[in-house]
Amino acid sequence: MPRVCHFSGASTSSGWVCKYRGKAKYLGGVGIKTTSRKKRRFMPNLQDVTTVEDGRPVRVKASVRAIREGLVVKPVKRKFAYTRRIKNGETV
Numbered sequence: 001m002p003r004v005c006h007f008s009g010a011s012t013s014s015g016w017v018c019k020y021r022g023k024a025k026y027l028g029g030v031g032i033k034t035t036s037r038k039k040r041r042f043m044p045n046l047q048d049v050t051t052v053e054d055g056r057p058v059r060v061k062a063s064v065r066a067i068r069e070g071l072v073v074k075p076v077k078r079k080f081a082y083t084r085r086i087k088n089g090e091t092v
Helices: 062-070
Strands: 013-021 031-041 048-055 058-063
Touching: 048 062, 058 062
Parallel strands: none
Antiparallel strands: 013 031, 048 058
8 A cells, every 4th residue: 555645645654864064144154055965755644444345444545634633434333342231120
């Protein structure tokens, strides 16, 4: 499964890591120089969540931003506790 949000389409993007050296001009230096640039990847914060689609639960990857915005509809929790059946006012 690709690293893409099911709701917002957020995916991995790329950018640069820059290293600088020197003293800023406003502090009395000759200016900041770039000494190296490396490629890096920005990963979205994806979580595996169970959502309701077409009336049934489905597991998908969703970004935390989509979860916070309420785009994810979670299924109703089931009751796993034991409950007694009541028949004619008496417990069975």
